[in-house]
Amino acid sequence: MKEYNHPAVRYFQEVSAQCIHYLSIDGVIFGFHQNQLKVLLLRWKETDAWSLPGGFIRKLESVDDAAQRIVRERTGLDALYLQQFHVFGQTVRYDQDATWRTINLPLEGIQWSERTISIGYYALVEYSKVVPTPDLLTDECRWWNLEELPTLLFDHNHIIAVALASLRKNLDDQPINHLLPETFTIPELQRLCETILGHALDGRNFYKKVMASGRLERLAERRQGTPHKAPFLYRFLPSGQQVE
Amino acid sequence: MKEYNHPAVRYFQEVSAQCIHYLSIDGVIFGFHQNQLKVLLLRWKETDAWSLPGGFIRKLESVDDAAQRIVRERTGLDALYLQQFHVFGQTVRYDQDATWRTINLPLEGIQWSERTISIGYYALVEYSKVVPTPDLLTDECRWWNLEELPTLLFDHNHIIAVALASLRKNLDDQPINHLLPETFTIPELQRLCETILGHALDGRNFYKKVMASGRLERLAERRQGTPHKAPFLYRFLPSGQQVE
Numbered sequence: 001m002k003e004y005n006h007p008a009v010r011y012f013q014e015v016s017a018q019c020i021h022y023l024s025i026d027g028v029i030f031g032f033h034q035n036q037l038k039v040l041l042l043r044w045k046e047t048d049a050w051s052l053p054g055g056f057i058r059k060l061e062s063v064d065d066a067a068q069r070i071v072r073e074r075t076g077l078d079a080l081y082l083q084q085f086h087v088f089g090q091t092v093r094y095d096q097d098a099t100w101r102t103i104n105l106p107l108e109g110i111q112w113s114e115r116t117i118s119i120g121y122y123a124l125v126e127y128s129k130v131v132p133t134p135d136l137l138t139d140e141c142r143w144w145n146l147e148e149l150p151t152l153l154f155d156h157n158h159i160i161a162v163a164l165a166s167l168r169k170n171l172d173d174q175p176i177n178h179l180l181p182e183t184f185t186i187p188e189l190q191r192l193c194e195t196i197l198g199h200a201l202d203g204r205n206f207y208k209k210v211m212a213s214g215r216l217e218r219l220a221e222r223r224q225g226t227p228h229k230a231p232f233l234y235r236f237l238p239s240g241q242q243v244e
Numbered sequence: 245m246k247e248y249n250h251p252a253v254r255y256f257q258e259v260s261a262q263c264i265h266y267l268s269i270d271g272v273i274f275g276f277h278q279n280q281l282k283v284l285l286l287r288w289k290e291t292d293a294w295s296l297p298g299g300f301i302r303k304l305e306s307v308d309d310a311a312q313r314i315v316r317e318r319t320g321l322d323a324l325y326l327q328q329f330h331v332f333g334q335t336v337r338y339d340q341d342a343t344w345r346t347i348n349l350p351l352e353g354i355q356w357s358e359r360t361i362s363i364g365y366y367a368l369v370e371y372s373k374v375v376p377t378p379d380l381l382t383d384e385c386r387w388w389n390l391e392e393l394p395t396l397l398f399d400h401n402h403i404i405a406v407a408l409a410s411l412r413k414n415l416d417d418q419p420i421n422h423l424l425p426e427t428f429t430i431p432e433l434q435r436l437c438e439t440i441l442g443h444a445l446d447g448r449n450f451y452k453k454v455m456a457s458g459r460l461e462r463l464a465e466r467r468q469g470t471p472h473k474a475p476f477l478y479r480f481l482p483s484g485q486q487v488e
Contacts, residue, residue, distance in 0.1 A: 020266045022303070023361070059266070063333025063361055087328055087363055089307025117267070117307055119331055 008045075008105045011136045012112070019056035022113045025063070026054040026088075026120050026156065027071045028163035031127035032179040037146045037195040038127065039160060040074060042138040044103045044153065050144075051153040052160070053135070054118070067121040074141060076131035081124045081178045085166040086159075088118040093155045102153065105137070122163040124178035168197055177236035185223050185231040186210065252289075252349045255380045256356065263300035266357045269307070270298040270332075270364050270400065271315045272407035275371035276423040280389045281439040283404060284318060284376055287384040288347045288397065294388075295397040296404070297379070298362070311365040318385060320375035325368045325422045329410040330403075332362040337399045346397065349381070366407040368422035412441055421480035429467050429475040430454065 029040040041050045055070040057063055067082050092115070100107070132141035144150075146164070149157065167174060171193065179192060190206045210216055217237050222230035273284040285294045299314040301307055311326050336359070344351070376385035388394075390408070393401065411418060415437065423436060434450045454460055461481050466474035 020361070022264045023267060057333075057361075060335055060358060062335050063331055066333075084331055087307055087331060089301075089310075089363075091304055091306050114304060117264070117301075119333075 006106050007136050009107065012107060015056045016112070018058050020059055022115065022117055024054055024056055024116045024118045025067050025070055026052045026118045026159050027067065027074070027082075028052060028085075028120065028122040028160055029071060029075060029125055029130075030122060030163075030167070030179060031125055031130060031143060032192050032195065033127040033143070035191050035195065037192075038143040039146055039149070040130070040132060040141065041144050041149075041152070042074070042134055043140040043142075045137060045139050047103060049102050049153050050150055052156045053141075063119060067119075071121070071123050071125075073135065074133055075123075075125060075129075076133060077125060077129060081175055082121045083124075083166075083170075083174065084119065084121050086120045086162050088120060088155065088159060088162075091115050093118070094153075099153055103137075118159070120159050120163060122167060124174065124176060126178065126181060128181065164196075171196060175236075175239070180236075183219060183221070183233040183235050185233060187231065189234070250350050251380050253351065256351060259300050260356070262302050264303055266359065266361055268298055268300055268360045268362045269311050269314055270296045270362045270398075270403050271311065271318070271326075272296060272364065272366040272404055273315060273319060273369055273374075274366060274407075274411070274423060275369055275374060275387055276436050276439065277371040277387070279435050279439065280391075281436075282371065282387040282389055283393070284374070284385065285388050285393075285396070286318070286378055286382040287386075289381060289383050291347060293346050293397050294394055296400045297385075307363060311363075315365070315367050315369075317379065318377055319367075319369060319373075320377060321369060321373060325419055326365045327368075327410075327414075327418065328363060328365050330364045330406050332364060332399065332403060332406075335359050337362070338397075343397055347381075362403070364403050364407060366411060368418065368420060370422065370425060372425065408440075415440060419480075419483070424480075427463060427465070427477040427479050429477060431475065433478070 031038045031040065040053060042053055043050050053070060053074040055066065055073075057066040061069075063084075064082070067084075068078075068080065071080055071082065072078055127143070130143075132143065134141040146160070149160065151157065152160075176192060176196070180189065186207055187203075189210060190201055190203065193206070194201050215237055216234045219233045219235060221233045223233055224230055275282045275284065284297065286297055287294050297314060297318040299310065299317075301310040305313075308326070308328075311328070312322075312324065315324055315326065316322055371387070376387065378385040390404070393404065395401065396404075420436060420440070424433065430451055431447075433454060434445055434447060437450070438445050459481055460478045463477045463479060465477045467477055468474055
């Protein structure tokens with residue numbers, strides 16, 4: 001094998017030596033800001049082509065640890081809430097030739113597997129804490145509104161759709177507080193749930209349901225600076241604790 | 245590498261050449277018989293040690309196809325309802341040395357990966373149609389009551405627990421009719437749901453709920469030979485069809 005100096009080539013050589021072949025992780029990193037559900041995407045070097053963050057599993061690294069590492073490197077955040085949601089295992093997941101032409105990397109001579117099985121994880125993160133950070137293969141890392149996604153590389157539009165469906169289905173079990181700042185108002189929480197579900201919720205029923213869960217605590221402070229009567233702030237109790 | 249004639253060695257040599265390393269599939273095959281939820285297990289050659297059926301993914305085979313193949317070879321059934329439920333990706337999933345001593349295969353000289361990541365699938369099958377069939381490494385294949393499982397090889401007790409939790413959580417979406425014969429009574433369907441959930445259900449509410457689903461059709465026949473008033477038989481409508 002020839003030695004190349006291109007950083008992408010060195011990256012793939014390292015991956016080929018240290019990581020499990022045929023297997024990857026793709027990370028759907030959800031954030032919530034200004035009443036919009038967002039995902040973190042990467043723009044590949046010298047292209048207008050975007051993809052999800054992803055990476056490979058080291059031979060002696062747990063799959064969960066690999067997912068944490070991959071998401072940490074793109075967000076700067078540690079010990080994130082991650083949920084495995086699906087394995088994408090088709091033999092032909094996307095048009096490989098067209099994709100490699102688009103991202104245009106000098107990878108001749110690199111040993112690479114014929115297909116990649118991808119384990120999908122989604123992360124729920126607090127938007128304001130993330131420092132979007134591109135990787136070796138990309139020029140830019142930024143949030144996109146879920147409703148305004150471009151056509152992504154690989155099968156990543158499909159992967160996001162499956163992640164969102166999984167989050168929707170399990171909304172009641174998922175710690176969506178990770179998507180919010182420490183304190184928030186009930187209308188803000190409702191808007192988050194509506195954004196995930198893709199439809200409006202009845203305010204009175206929503207209030208009853210979240211209060212009945214026993215997981216919220218009302219604080220003494222109120223949100224200032226809103227045009228309406230200042231609403232109370234709430235926080236989620238640490239898991240395990242419940243309001244009596 | 246030496247050539248051995250032991251069938252297990254030939255099997256692992258083939259797998260090593262044809263399949264993706266570091267990755268396996270484990271299949272939790274659920275059946276329902278005499279009011280008991282059951283799983284299909286294999287007894288390893290010349291041992292009393294049991295495990296789930298499993299196998300490996302060929303380099304150019306989809307993960308779903310591999311799961312179908314593995315379950316087909318143990319049951320004789322094709323095009324089964326299979327559901328991917330979790331990837332078991334810890335670096336140390338069980339005591340490898342102890343496990344290999346127990347199953348006692350002459351595998352010196354076989355190239356094998358340090359760890360295996362397993363993709364878990366469960367299958368919902370009609371008990372009476374299955375022809376339990378051991379594989380090359382096992383002497384016996386038979387149904388076990390879920391409540392009476394022995395300590396299994398590998399981390400397979402854990403895998404079954406995770407499969408059952410996933411089936412429970414998604415019970416309303418899962419086509420549990422695959423676990424029943426073509427026709428059944430409402431009490432039989434209720435008992436199946438109770439067995440999966442692990443607790444009793446109120447008969448009146450259960451009847452209302454399943455009838456409201458619009459997925460059941462009452463037949464003209466009744467179940468004969470029961471000690472009570474002969475109950476009507478029902479069948480699930482083909483998916484997509486609904487009773488008006």
